[in-house]
Amino acid sequence: MRISVEEVFETVQMTLDHHFDIRTVTLGINLKDCMDRRLSGLVKRVTDRIVEKGLQLNLFADLVEQKYGIPITNRRIAVTPAAILLEPLPRNQATVVKFAQALDAAARKADIDFLGGFGALVHKGTTAAEENLIDALPEALAKSQRICGFLNLASTQAGINMNAVVKVGGILKELAGRSENGIGCAKIAVFANVPEDNPFMAGAHHGVGEPDFSLNIGISGPGVVRNVVAQNPDCDLTKLSEIIKRTVFKITRAGELIGREMADLMRVDFGIVDISLAPTTLTGDSVAEIIEAMGVGRMGAPGSTAALALLIDAVKKGGAMASGNVGGLSGTFIPVSEDEGMIRAVKSGALSLEKLEALTSVCSVGLDMFAVPGNTPAEVISCIIADELAIGVVNGKTTSVRVIPVPGKKPGDIVHFGGLLGSAPVMKVPKFSSGRFIRRQGRLPSPLLALRN
Amino acid sequence: MSAEQASQICIVTVTGEDKVGIVARLATAMARANINIVDINQKILEETFVMTMAVDIAASTLAMSQIKKRLDKVAREMALNITIQDENIFKAMHRV
Numbered sequence A: 001m002r003i004s005v006e007e008v009f010e011t012v013q014m015t016l017d018h019h020f021d022i023r024t025v026t027l028g029i030n031l032k033d034c035m036d037r038r039l040s041g042l043v044k045r046v047t048d049r050i051v052e053k054g055l056q057l058n059l060f061a062d063l064v065e066q067k068y069g070i071p072i073t074n075r076r077i078a079v080t081p082a083a084i085l086l087e088p089l090p091r092n093q094a095t096v097v098k099f100a101q102a103l104d105a106a107a108r109k110a111d112i113d114f115l116g117g118f119g120a121l122v123h124k125g126t127t128a129a130e131e132n133l134i135d136a137l138p139e140a141l142a143k144s145q146r147i148c149g150f151l152n153l154a155s156t157q158a159g160i161n162m163n164a165v166v167k168v169g170g171i172l173k174e175l176a177g178r179s180e181n182g183i184g185c186a187k188i189a190v191f192a193n194v195p196e197d198n199p200f201m202a203g204a205h206h207g208v209g210e211p212d213f214s215l216n217i218g219i220s221g222p223g224v225v226r227n228v229v230a231q232n233p234d235c236d237l238t239k240l241s242e243i244i245k246r247t248v249f250k251i252t253r254a255g256e257l258i259g260r261e262m263a264d265l266m267r268v269d270f271g272i273v274d275i276s277l278a279p280t281t282l283t284g285d286s287v288a289e290i291i292e293a294m295g296v297g298r299m300g301a302p303g304s305t306a307a308l309a310l311l312i313d314a315v316k317k318g319g320a321m322a323s324g325n326v327g328g329l330s331g332t333f334i335p336v337s338e339d340e341g342m343i344r345a346v347k348s349g350a351l352s353l354e355k356l357e358a359l360t361s362v363c364s365v366g367l368d369m370f371a372v373p374g375n376t377p378a379e380v381i382s383c384i385i386a387d388e389l390a391i392g393v394v395n396g397k398t399t400s401v402r403v404i405p406v407p408g409k410k411p412g413d414i415v416h417f418g419g420l421l422g423s424a425p426v427m428k429v430p431k432f433s434s435g436r437f438i439r440r441q442g443r444l445p446s447p448l449l450a451l452r453n
Numbered sequence B: 001m002s003a004e005q006a007s008q009i010c011i012v013t014v015t016g017e018d019k020v021g022i023v024a025r026l027a028t029a030m031a032r033a034n035i036n037i038v039d040i041n042q043k044i045l046e047e048t049f050v051m052t053m054a055v056d057i058a059a060s061t062l063a064m065s066q067i068k069k070r071l072d073k074v075a076r077e078m079a080l081n082i083t084i085q086d087e088n089i090f091k092a093m094h095r096v
Helices: A005-016 A039-068 A093-109 A128-142 A162-177 A180-187 A222-230 A237-266 A287-294 A304-322 A340-347 A353-360 A378-395 B022-032 B064-078 B087-094
Strands: A021-029 A072-079 A115-121 A147-155 A159-161 A188-192 A213-220 A269-274 A367-373 A399-406 A414-416 A423-425 B009-017 B036-045 B048-056 B080-086
Touching: A005 A237, A005 B009, A005 B048, A005 B080, A005 B087, A021 A039, A021 A237, A039 A072, A039 A093, A039 A237, A039 B064, A039 B080, A093 A115, A093 A128, A093 A147, A115 A128, A128 A147, A128 A162, A128 A180, A147 A162, A147 A180, A147 A378, A159 A162, A159 A378, A162 A180, A162 A188, A162 A378, A162 A399, A180 A188, A180 A399, A180 A414, A188 A378, A213 A237, A222 A237, A222 A287, A237 A269, A237 A304, A237 B087, A287 A304, A287 A340, A304 A353, A340 A423, A353 A367, A353 A378, A367 A378, A367 A423, A378 A399, B009 B022, B009 B064, B009 B087, B022 B036, B022 B048, B022 B064, B064 B080, B080 B087
Parallel strands: A021 A072, A072 A115, A115 A147, A147 A188, A213 A269, A367 A399
Antiparallel strands: A021 A213, A147 A159, A188 A399, A414 A423, B009 B048, B009 B080, B036 B048
16 A cells, blocks of 8 residues: 555654654674784774774665665764773773773774773672773773763672772762863763663663674654654543554654664664664753653653653553564663753752652663762762662663763753753752762672562 | 666655646656656645655666755755655555
């Protein structure tokens, strides 16, 4: 049956008027076979592979974008966790920094704006090489432009590595101090239950369970969803859920088609479609505004958590119907700085750090891109991280934290990060310290997964 | 995308103010690039000219990017919005 005029224009309007795009095509690249006892050997093999595949990725993404008329906004690469690649090499920070710079140069050569995977999986314990990488992260990220870091600090199977959580509070503070407005911290996310196939930066890496290559797609359409919600101002919530499901089905199918074609062209395995709704700084491309279109007075007001739960549930159901390969994070992103509605909610006092944390208990990706005063002690940052990771560990889901302690700023100040990263009002952090709790360190035990009868 | 493939259907959409010669201009542009027009649907919606055109670009002398450039030129000259997309995107999104 031929496509009707109405159906054609529905799709055209999604891209022209409501910012529907393929947010990212991310190529996961296995680099384990590039390992070497000498840094030069590792760097040569890694560079060759990243440059070759990165150029291909850009070329084919342009072709597919033209063919289907759907913008492919970002083309990115995720690699095997760097800490694994550095295991056989000397344990000094200079090696880590040099490796980061080599990856950075390879990404630049391939015209790839961000390369993820510069991190480690330390949810149960930390090897000497991983310890070395974490110590070197501030310098490695400060001396590179395109490299993104991640750390998996907790999992439902292992609990929370509190030794690492304590350390990371200090690392983030140091990283913030080395960049303008602390923006270096936008390039690193810490996780509980990090997915191995997440295509979104900063947290993307090519997991150890992945094949040599894997092409992952991140779709996005908060503007599209907001539009259909706004067009149905009076229907009941069951009906609203159905409407959202139908819309997400359509945009996921577009992602699936484009992902499969990209993978075929590159002759690599198709990995997953990540159905996360990811906002941008563009007007109308806001997740908070979807919640508000549902009838919540302001994002963060009572009712927000329930509305977000409905939204994510509908997104998952519509997406799962559309593709058998749904994976990655597949939740809804509520970064403060990158979403106009979130910024407005914080500025107006409707959304506090505590409510943001509550929202993340139903939303997959955690506390993202929020600014706190630069004088927030490292221990408090570690405690914020521990709280967020506990939500992920206990609920068997991914949570992450991307916090920006902005030097010299106080609550209520607005910090402009520029470009895709937007701007953020600095949020108030409670002044009570839990230093004595966090300094106990150790491993916060994993939750009970047995005794289910 | 092999050269001998039977057909590659794309959907062209045109929106804007109705005026004389829209279909003629597009048909000429298509003919010059050896693109066959398979189907045309047009209507006036609230004084806006709305048209979809199914075209087969399999035998086209131009690549997709060049076709797009030609259409962009027509769009500029006649003050219209014109898009072109492979039909499969619509099938994927609107057919289970």
